[in-house]
Amino acid sequence: GNSVTQMEGPVTLSEEAFLTINCTYTATGYPSLFWYVQYPGEGLQLLLKATKADDKGSNKGFEATYRKETTSFHLEKGSVQVSDSAVYFCALSGLKERGGGGADGLTFGKGTHLIIQP
Amino acid sequence: SQTIHQWPATLVQPVGSPLSLECTVEGTSNPNLYWYRQAAGRGLQLLFYSVGIGQISSEVPQNLSASRPQDRQFILSSKKLLLSDSGFYLCAWSPRPGRRGTEAFFGQGTRLTVV
Secondary structure, X not given: OOEEEEOOOOEEEEOOOOEEEOEEEEOOOOOOEEEXXXXXXXXXXXXXXXXXXXXXXXXXXXXXXXXXXXXXXXXXXXXXXXXXXXXXXXXXXXXXXXXXXXXXXXXXXXXXXXXXXX | OOEEEEEOOEEEEOOOOXXXXXXXXXXXXXXXXXXXXXXXXXXXXXXXXXXXOOEEEXXXXXXXXXXXXXXXEEEEEEOOOOHHHOEEEEEEEEOOOEEOOOOOEXXXXXXXXXX
């Protein structure tokens, strides 16, 4: 079945540091990949996504590239801010059929708690 | 625009009591609907999903049930809560039919504490 593995943390960095959160996946077919962010006490918000190999998703200074050869989708940011402190989830879509959007929901990693210190 | 509402935001219930969490979606029709649970240190677990009224699929055996009485309403229930039901419950929706790369949109969550 589908699975997502990501570093759990907590990851503690100083403001303006470079961020990498690793994510690898196992899936059949051609999944789409996502990064979601969860701020304290809130639901999940989509941060970025990629739908095919070599696609790069980007938003708010964050980037991730869909690497089919290494089955990875690592999240990066060049200079983090205190406001980036949150839990980050890597996820993939559960496709029932090739090319279709899955009705069986997303498969998530366990989440990485990121703490940015001023 | 589409919005998703989930309530209550927090809930404290005694063991053995019933549960009803409600989720509604506005601004779209015929969505896929999902209930997830987030337990500390265990990430997000898909509990139920629904592709239409009265159509519920369960991902894991458990003490909970789900119903979809209307197109944009999804309810999570239990007849008797267990301590292990404590957690953060998230409702989500996605468009149907889904296209490649379609993401899910999440509600704000319900923090359930069973005491």
